[in-house]
Amino acid sequence: MLPNLVVIGAMKCATTSLHYYLGLHPEISMTAEKELHFFVAERNWGRGRGWYERQFTGRGPVHGESSTTYARFPHHPGVAARMHALVPDARLLYVVRDPVERAVSQYVHEYAAGREDRPLVEALTAPSANPYLDLSRYALQIEQYLPYYPKERILVLTAEDLGARRAETLRRTFAFLGVRDTFDDPRFSAIKHASASKRRLGPRGERLARLPLWRLLGRPLPPSWRRLAGRLLSHPFSSPVEAPAIPPDLRRRLLDALRGDLERFHLLTGQTVDTWLR
Numbered sequence: 342m343l344p345n346l347v348v349i350g351a352m353k354c355a356t357t358s359l360h361y362y363l364g365l366h367p368e369i370s371m372t373a374e375k376e377l378h379f380f381v382a383e384r385n386w387g388r389g390r391g392w393y394e395r396q397f398t399g400r401g402p403v404h405g406e407s408s409t410t411y412a413r414f415p416h417h418p419g420v421a422a423r424m425h426a427l428v429p430d431a432r433l434l435y436v437v438r439d440p441v442e443r444a445v446s447q448y449v450h451e452y453a454a455g456r457e458d459r460p461l462v463e464a465l466t467a468p469s470a471n472p473y474l475d476l477s478r479y480a481l482q483i484e485q486y487l488p489y490y491p492k493e494r495i496l497v498l499t500a501e502d503l504g505a506r507r508a509e510t511l512r513r514t515f516a517f518l519g520v521r522d523t524f525d526d527p528r529f530s531a532i533k534h535a536s537a538s539k540r541r542l543g544p545r546g547e548r549l550a551r552l553p554l555w556r557l558l559g560r561p562l563p564p565s566w567r568r569l570a571g572r573l574l575s576h577p578f579s580s581p582v583e584a585p586a587i588p589p590d591l592r593r594r595l596l597d598a599l600r601g602d603l604e605r606f607h608l609l610t611g612q613t614v615d616t617w618l619r
């Protein structure tokens with residue numbers, strides 16, 4: 342079994358919540374593990390088609406997965422071509438948000454994970470190979486898919502709409518996927534992986550995180566359980582990470598750098614970007 346739905350990103354745009362909401366629909370089966378990274382050559386492409394097929398075990402007409410690494414060009418090139426070679430008829434969902442706020446949220450994510458130590462301004466204004474800016478170049482990311490997937494098979498959503506107009510946004514998404522769009526569930530009120538809950542490990546927490554927890558606990562654990570166990574065990578050795586305020590001059594500089602891409606994004610998708618450019 343192969344998917345006919347792929348959520349391709351963007352990172353820090355409520356894709357975890359969307360993956361969860363989609364999986365609540367009785368006609369949609371999402372993978373138990375989010376972020377399969379299958380079409381990324383440096384990640385799981387080498388595991389082969391058989392491994393990928395085994396991730397899709399549910400019933401129903403729609404089978405999907407979500408991996409934000411699928412919209413990380415040029416850092417992960419060739420994803421769209423690999424995807425089309427295997428699932429040419431898939432429908433794609435691409436979730437975006439205010440591009441500066443998205444970049445800051447990604448910075449907080451990387452800082453909390455211990456992969457970023459630079460101050461916010463330095464990290465976001467690095468002159469070359471800057472993933473914080475590249476992942477907010479939404480037109481650039483969509484343009485990787487257009488040679489392979491027609492526009493009508495790509496639905497663009499915004500995290501802002503998913504937050505403020507969730508029922509309407511999910512109805513539109515369900516209609517795009519060809520499933521019952523009137524479906525509702527009280528669990529749609531949940532929000533997954535909010536940035537406000539981010540924590541960074543201290544030195545003792547980092548040492549603990551490197552321990553083979555599945556051996557300590559006596560048996561192998563699924564990846565999601567391992568992450569949960571790691572968070573619970575390391576919580577006393579971590580501290581909360583607060584999102585830094587965006588200096589007005591930094592926001593202005595970043596928007597100037599992204600303006601051309603955002604205008605192209607509007608032309609490609611019809612998505613309004615005026616509120617982001619203010």
